[in-house]
Amino acid sequence: MAHPATDPTFYRSAAEAAAAPAEELAYVVAFDRAAERHDAMTVVDVQPDSPTYGKVVGWTEMPGYGDELHHFGWNACSSALKHEGHGMDGLSRRHLLVPGLRSSNIYVLDIQPDPRSPRLVKTIDAHELSSKAGHSRPHTLHCGPDGVFLTCLGGGEGDDDGPGGIALLDHSTFDVLRAWETDRGPQHFHYDAWWHLNQNVLISSEWGSPSMIENGLVPELLLGGKYGHAIHFWDLDKGVHQQRVDLGAQHQMALEVRPSHDPEATWGFLGVVVSTEDLSGSVWRWFRGDGEWKVEKVITIPAEPADPDLLPPALKPFGAVPPIVTDIDLSVDDRFLYVACWGTGEMKQFDVSDPAQPRQSGSVRLGGIVERRAHPADPDTPLSGAPQMVEVSRDGRRVYFTNSLYGAWDDQFYPDGVGAWMVKLDADPGGGISIDERFFPHGDDFRGLRPHQIRLQGGDASSDSYCYRA
Template sequence: MAQTDDSGRRTTTLYRTVDDAIAAPAEKLAYVALLNPDAIAVVDTDEASPDYGSVVGRWDPPPHDTPDEFHHYGWSTCSSALAGNHAGHEDVDRRYLLVPGIRSSRIYVLDTGPDPRNPKLIRTVEASEVMASGYSRPHTIHCGPDGVFVSGLGSGTDDGNDGPAGIFTMDHSDFSVTGAWEVDRGTQSMAYDFWWHQDAGVLISSEWGPPRLYEDGLVPEALLGREYGHRLHFFDMKSRSRIQEIDLGDQNQMVLELRPSHNPMKTFGFAGVVIDVSDLSGSVWTWYLDGETWKAEKTITIPAVPMESDDLPELLAGFGAAPPVITDIGLSLDDHYLYVACWGTGELRQYDVSDPLHPVLAGTVEIGGIAHRADHASGKPWAGGPQMVEVSRDGRRVYSTNSLYSTWDDQFYPEGIPGAMLKIDVDSTSGAMTLDPNFHVEFPGARAHQVRLEGGDCSTDTFCFV
């Protein structure tokens, strides 16, 4: 949203450089995707506010026969617009939130400009419009310099299982679906996250699985049969053609979240792998450009925690251990710390990735989880584990929620996951993490997933200038 400073001069939440974003005012609001039932909640994050740590606004979608299941969502315009066709246009700013329903294949366009605490629905992109692109199950939203990119986890049919998944694009201005992005996908058939090194002109995408492997829950036979995604794909952004594939090995099931370096001069990034079926560990891989070849190395391994079968949910009882289940990763804007959410065991880990090929564990916060079941610092119980991770622009605050996917929640945490959100304070000098006892946000009757921060966050922007 366009803002003004104390002198009345127009300011912006689009930043030319990483340093500009870090130095910008701290977020005062967080937007949180809720599911079961679906909604967008607005949370006060201003420590000086009497409403700190409470819900101060909410948007509910119109009633529909098909539930939406809100997961990931994002801004229609981000800092990358400063290098695109919109550069120099004063009316372009971070204002509209695009909220996909992964089950319904609808996308809602919310305007946060008039009243940031009460987003207003201005357009609904119906499932038929999305499916005309050849894809369904819209999931991840990233705003590029010349349009909005959206990952579709299913093919363009009702069940979404009979063709390749991929990326489609939307117009920045009228939010119309403009079509499939890929021209030549090679053997890429599954989709999940995607990001890019804009200066290098390369897009990277990851893999989860077709709807039949996730909508009704994790399918153990398919997991052990190594049917989920395990590859990274590299595309030339100009020709929109795949130029390389890296197979991480079919034991590494579900290559999900991608976090590229924020420094536009760098060409490395991190990919989170949910589970290694050979030992139930989770892992993080570092990709990097070596000459003209992209490579990836496993640089973080997090082992499963042995447990008695009686203490495990039915899904895991036969394995005798709780896997970490790496569901999200977050990279600070200065590319210093990588945060890894271990939803299964109940840990949020912090790694120093100053040397991206040799991460060093710097800190751990235990909260919830199958293994630890640690309470919140407020003394309140925490169900589920740290799931989605969002890092503030200055790196001083890390927010997390606790729901993964409605059907998966029920398998891993059959006792239930009441929606909740936490905040971790990060010391600006030492990097030490402290769970804020005064920030335990509850969402009665719903579950909480993706967090977006007012003015942008560490998984929103692409920076085009150094």
Template sequence: MALWKPDPSFYPSPKMAMQAPPERHAYVAALNYGRNDQPDAICVVDLDESSDSYGTVLNKMDLPHVGDELHHFGWNACSSALCPFAPHPHLERRYLVVPGIRSSRLYIIDTKPDPTNPQITKVIEPEEVMAKSGYSRPHTVHCGPDAIYVSAMGTASGEDGPGGIFMLDHFSFEVKGPWEIDRGDQELAYDFWWHLAEDVLVSSEWAKPHQFENGLVPEDLLANKYGHRLHFWDLRKRKLAQTIDLGAEHQMVLELRPAHDPRKSYGFAGVVISTEDLSASIWVWHQKDGKWQMEKVITIPPVPVKEEQLPPALKPFAAVPPLVSDIDLSLDDRFLYVSCWGTGELLQYDVSDPFNPKLSGKVAIGGVVNKKAHPKSDSPLLGGPQMVEISRDGKRVYFTNSLYSSWDDQFYPDKMGGWMVKVNVDPDGGIALDPDFFVDFGETRVHQIRLEGGDASTDSFCYPS
């Protein structure tokens, strides 16, 4: 009789995951929206430092359709499969669930038997997604213990309805339906995460499709019509329990990063821009007296710049806002990485005390004005630190430069190409660009990164370190 064992990339605790072998390759979403004859692709990048092909694209798997605009894809299964209340230990971290935010299409991509040569095993067409979930514009994928969760920005029937979350079956990838039973007054959607041990899901707010698909709408931004709230849900009952408004000026509450240790009930949220002073900010959510609270713990100011140096979208402000577009938290909950896509900086904060972060490292590359080159590149770079991914052991950080095609063109109108870089981490704090790792994707832009075997923004853990 065969002995069933959990996938070796599943770990009960964050500390055990940090002892995992180093990643050997990355899967990277490559975007060609606007190039009418070019589909998006999933690229496989060699991360094995002992390999002759280190830092190159090993394989490029073109998708069968044009115009998907791939976004925040994820694994079908992860360490949450070991959680005791909904165990699925015989799932495999095998399939990538890849959403097209423009097409509302989902691809199921098999990374076995050859992880460097992934293949499409199923396509869920937009008509099926919308008919079964009630949603459109799928955005973020997370592997939960009981299902695959997918956030969506719009409804199937139009743009006036609320965005939210729908679920896929772990095994068949069938669309199970919408997740919410009672959403209260929640209307805007974006990211979501959870505290599994407390049966709490947290969700953030970006915008409705007409506010992002053709670019940032300045009038809506200045009128504070983008998202500025955080929602706390009863995960088991699928009901909205509490909403916190950060203040209407805090526009676009995007990425959420809860503490990985299940004994900790706090997390970090990034805010793209304040309409009062163009600053970006990082907030901490936590519990006090049975209620959730939010505190702003980091403020990142804009950089004054002469009007003639700015793209049209920023000329009226005579400054470059940081435009914090992603944040990521190391598995030991010690370092928070913050992407400043506008100013071209990746910031590292020591958040051992989450209420008193300390800036511990910084690298500069790209940026609206500076366009700072990489040591291995010989020309100014467009774009800036955007999607960030941290290795499980916390020693390496990777990031790409594209935010969203129409927004790229607004803030970097010279038509950016795509690039991916690596940052090496000092265990005591401090970061530096790896001078030998620079992946140039040419005209193809790149967004989300997933690392072999898991990474710091993939897995949830139900056992403490």
């Protein structure tokens, strides 16, 4: 049994997480590309028998302008059980820490007492992040056993282009403690980081420095192989770099890392945006073998031929739409991997029961640079944008996604406008996905803001790491 003071949403195992009550709310950040309105945390009703199902039922504005709220997460989650039985009194999944990728501000929201009305209780400004951790441009966070790990794309004030790295925050006071790395090794660019908790291993990935992404994709840098193309392995306790594995400079922008949810496993998946050889996107598997970490490509998603007249300027010379793999998510039971293809407008589902040999088991298409495929709830309205940020429920039965990537990149690849929408898929336990026609918050539901990342009440497939197999 768990410690009596333990939050019931701290799950000992993946199976316990899947068996817990389903989420009733989704928290979705939304931003104003023009920086003329406040960004917001929105709350969406995801309870199917509710009269407000699929509606925005909560709205909390941030105080500033131009934050571009990005990948946010919980102050604490199931990884806290690594220290089960001591030092956990009062610790709960109560606060959301929300970074602004452009402003470097971090907002702390309290979801109690009313989960539909998050309250802003603290702001961590850019100066504190820089002075205490030596970083800027906070991107992604994960709740760890001893604090919050916040990946950052930039260096400190006056050195925005890096190196990037990880800031460690206290998960109760939310103070910035320090830079996590004690020996950073060769990693300069940063993007995501997660871990094999019981193996004492952290895995990190690479995108680019702020100047390389701020105003959109830079074709000369892409074709020159200058964006990130490696994955890194670290000693989690000590913050010491151990190994770098280069994917090859043609495999540009190594983004999300998704470790197995099995606490004894030593494998996971990495999404790569594009190959400069053929515009394909890909997914790679890392694993440990012969005393070192190895990486192999296990999924290749080809580009699709297209009429150049239908393409944005950046793609016209190629006469094709790259899939643009921008997000991946692994179900809590490690059975299905979801791959968002933001260029072609496809969400793919792969059966990864054998992680070395994924098999496509489902697909839906919405939006897309060329197709602009409509949602069944509004079949006469072409959609801009495409599946991007994806989140999977703990039981694997529901998949949610939004359509905006990053403001400058939205404008570059969807110059006529990216719109604003959120979709829910129903996932068959045996494989296959279908669009829930009743669920389609879009347009004015988000008051002109662009929705980005999603977090599900009580945890989801990309928020928690588990300490026990059963």
